[in-house]
Amino acid sequence: MVPTLAGVVLLVFFLFKFFGGDPAQILAGQVASQEQIDAIRRELGLDRPWHVQLGIFLREILTFDFGKSWMTREQVSSIFLTRLPATLTITIPILLLEVALALPIAMLVAYNRGTLLDRTVMAVCVAAMSISFLVYIIVGQYIFAFQLGWFPVQGWSDDFWRNLFTYAPLPIVLAALVGLAPQTRLYRSFFLDETKNDYVRTARAKGLSEPAILRKHVLRNAMVPVLTNVSLLIPGVFVGSFLLEIFFSIPGLGREIYLAVNRSDYPVIQAVTIYLSVLTMLINLAADVLYTYVDPRIQLR
Amino acid sequence: MAAVLDITPENAWLALWRRLREDRVGAVSLGIVVAYLAMIVFAAAGLLARGWSEEVGVPYANPAFVGERPNFEAQLAQRAREKRGAAVDLTDVDPLAPKYGEWQKRTAELKTTERERSTTLPWGGDRWGRDVLAKAIKGSQVSIAVGVVAALCATLIGTILGAFAGFYGRWVNDFLEWVYNVFTSIPSILLIFSLAAVLRSGAFADLFASGIWTVVIILSVTGWTGMYRLVRAEFMKHRSREYVLAAQAIGASAASRMFVHILPNVSHVILVQLSLLVVAFIKVEVILSFLGLGVPVDMVSWGTMLSEAQTELVIGKWWQLAAATVFMAVFLTAFSMLTDSLRDALDPKLR
Numbered sequence: 001m002v003p004t005l006a007g008v009v010l011l012v013f014f015l016f017k018f019f020g021g022d023p024a025q026i027l028a029g030q031v032a033s034q035e036q037i038d039a040i041r042r043e044l045g046l047d048r049p050w051h052v053q054l055g056i057f058l059r060e061i062l063t064f065d066f067g068k069s070w071m072t073r074e075q076v077s078s079i080f081l082t083r084l085p086a087t088l089t090i091t092i093p094i095l096l097l098e099v100a101l102a103l104p105i106a107m108l109v110a111y112n113r114g115t116l117l118d119r120t121v122m123a124v125c126v127a128a129m130s131i132s133f134l135v136y137i138i139v140g141q142y143i144f145a146f147q148l149g150w151f152p153v154q155g156w157s158d159d160f161w162r163n164l165f166t167y168a169p170l171p172i173v174l175a176a177l178v179g180l181a182p183q184t185r186l187y188r189s190f191f192l193d194e195t196k197n198d199y200v201r202t203a204r205a206k207g208l209s210e211p212a213i214l215r216k217h218v219l220r221n222a223m224v225p226v227l228t229n230v231s232l233l234i235p236g237v238f239v240g241s242f243l244l245e246i247f248f249s250i251p252g253l254g255r256e257i258y259l260a261v262n263r264s265d266y267p268v269i270q271a272v273t274i275y276l277s278v279l280t281m282l283i284n285l286a287a288d289v290l291y292t293y294v295d296p297r298i299q300l301r
Numbered sequence: 302m303a304a305v306l307d308i309t310p311e312n313a314w315l316a317l318w319r320r321l322r323e324d325r326v327g328a329v330s331l332g333i334v335v336a337y338l339a340m341i342v343f344a345a346a347g348l349l350a351r352g353w354s355e356e357v358g359v360p361y362a363n364p365a366f367v368g369e370r371p372n373f374e375a376q377l378a379q380r381a382r383e384k385r386g387a388a389v390d391l392t393d394v395d396p397l398a399p400k401y402g403e404w405q406k407r408t409a410e411l412k413t414t415e416r417e418r419s420t421t422l423p424w425g426g427d428r429w430g431r432d433v434l435a436k437a438i439k440g441s442q443v444s445i446a447v448g449v450v451a452a453l454c455a456t457l458i459g460t461i462l463g464a465f466a467g468f469y470g471r472w473v474n475d476f477l478e479w480v481y482n483v484f485t486s487i488p489s490i491l492l493i494f495s496l497a498a499v500l501r502s503g504a505f506a507d508l509f510a511s512g513i514w515t516v517v518i519i520l521s522v523t524g525w526t527g528m529y530r531l532v533r534a535e536f537m538k539h540r541s542r543e544y545v546l547a548a549q550a551i552g553a554s555a556a557s558r559m560f561v562h563i564l565p566n567v568s569h570v571i572l573v574q575l576s577l578l579v580v581a582f583i584k585v586e587v588i589l590s591f592l593g594l595g596v597p598v599d600m601v602s603w604g605t606m607l608s609e610a611q612t613e614l615v616i617g618k619w620w621q622l623a624a625a626t627v628f629m630a631v632f633l634t635a636f637s638m639l640t641d642s643l644r645d646a647l648d649p650k651l652r
Contacts, residue, residue: 008487011487138611261594269495273492277487
């Protein structure tokens with residue numbers, strides 16, 4: 001994990017150092033004298049050799065101090081703390097809803113595999129996945145907010161409960177419905193993989209009913225790949241909702257980093273990238289530990 | 302006995318073609334994909350949708366199948382054009398007044414022709430009165446081309462790195478695994494955003510400013526990892542098989558064993574993964590173009606069409622949204638179905 005982390009830091013550093021624009025030029029703007037640019041250069045340590053700059057970068061990471069955003073002069077650490085709650089308010093319900101809906105549907109189609117129901121659901125899933133997420137958001141926002149007025153078109157407040165029950169439901173439902181198709185397809189294949197195993201044949205041979213086999217034997221075994229998949233989805237909880245945040249004007253982390261890209265606000269992008277990569281690694285580690293509880297046969301080396 | 306031995310194995314690609322034709326869903330999907338490809342070739346050659354950027358209709362011209370419906374936006378534009386009469390005389394206060402004569406002379410040299418604008422277009426018009434159908438065709442060309450080219454680039458990177466890691470093993474494998482881990486531990490959307498930020502404001506911004514290469518680079522740099530993993534696993538499996546050892550025994554070089562002997566035997570895995578990448582990349586390209594991080598403004602893709610459609614829908618002009626959605630959904634559905642059929646046709650277990 002440590003070498004990987006070092007790799008991530010190096011990748012981000014060199015990406016912005018060699019391919020990115022000159023920070024002093026971006027900071028100073030279009031009309032700046034050479035003295036101003038030089039002053040900014042000195043302030044940021046850009047006149048030092050690159051290994052010293054890498055040292056500065058490392059210190060920033062370790063002390064959680066990336067300084068201020070270039071454009072809004074807001075502390076980068078405060079951007080994290082103030083934007084993350086809004087993002088989590090919509091992404092965590094999305095994740096829970098998706099898994100909770102996809103599991104029973106996948107079980108139902110896996111039970112009826114090969115029948116008309118199975119093939120219809122799968123065809124609908126493929127067609128649903130072929131339409132861009134953008135279209136779902138645009139049309140959903142238009143119908144449910146503009147036309148029917150069931151939800152506010154966009155907005156956010158300071159009150160968590162008001163956000164969760166007034167502003168968040170529409171984006172949550174839209175995203176969960178869109179996520180449903182790929183999840184269902186995936187979980188169905190997990191279930192079908194399991195039903196090929198010997199223990200299923202044994203269970204059938206001893207006369208267990210098909211639903212009981214699915215519920216008692218297949219479900220528990222299929223939880224291993226399901227858990228892997230959920231652990232792959234969890235990192236998306238932090239910025240995965242950027243499109244929803246842009247459409248519904250939700251002041252979250254995803255929208256913030258999109259704005260940072262448009263403003264060439266390097267510190268914000270770098271900080272978010274590095275910290276979320278670390279978080280991703282920690283989540284994967286936690287998932288590995290969790291496996292041993294779900295499946296005692298798996299042992300960590 | 303001799304008769305049995307005489308049977309020559311069926312050519313693998315011919316067998317694939319035969320199985321694909323037998324699969325009804327696969328055959329139909331293939332037909333649709335080929336039709337799209339023909340459309341793209343015609344569009345690229347300038348035979349189709351050449352004038353997509355010309356303002357051939359009134360603003361928000363109604364689709365022909367809807368017929369005459371009140372079009373307030375077009376009436377407003379018309380009124381504004383008629384009102385544009387004599388400007389207020391500013392000669393006494395305008396510091397640029399001495400230049401008026403020169404400008405008038407220059408204006409006289411240019412000829413403007415007001416072209417006849419039709420009130421209906423086959424699939425409606427957009428805000429400037431451009432033909433939405435032509436835009437959708439041109440947009441298909443750009444979106445599919447970006448997806449396919451980026452998928453080919455990602456496949457190239459993934460295949461070469463995967464081949465080296467799987468074939469040589471040891472420190473080459475360790476090093477490439479490290480690179481793989483680094484790229485996969487960064488959430489892909491953040492890698493995409495970082496690359497977009499760097500490429501639009503960085504040292505190479507001017508180089509890529511016009512054209513689809515920014516998107517292609519972003520997609521292929523972020524998307525090669527899955528291909529790498531698959532190819533690496535296949536090469537590890539194949540490198541000690543008898544046919545590879547036999548090739549080594551007759552003196553085939555490492556490069557020859559990797560790319561002449563092993564590669565054709567794992568090409569079916571690569572082909573399926575490549576098709577999956579095309580679908581995934583087209584979806585990402587659409588989102589990037591929607592956000593303004595994708596294709597440049599003088600081009601049209603399904604993504605830029607959708608970004609215009611968002612505001613149009615609110616005033617009840619739904620046809621651009623419908624056009625982009627239908628063109629994209631039909632292609633991606635057909636392509637996904639084709640990929641599924643391809644996978645089944647290539648699966649040796651199902652033969």
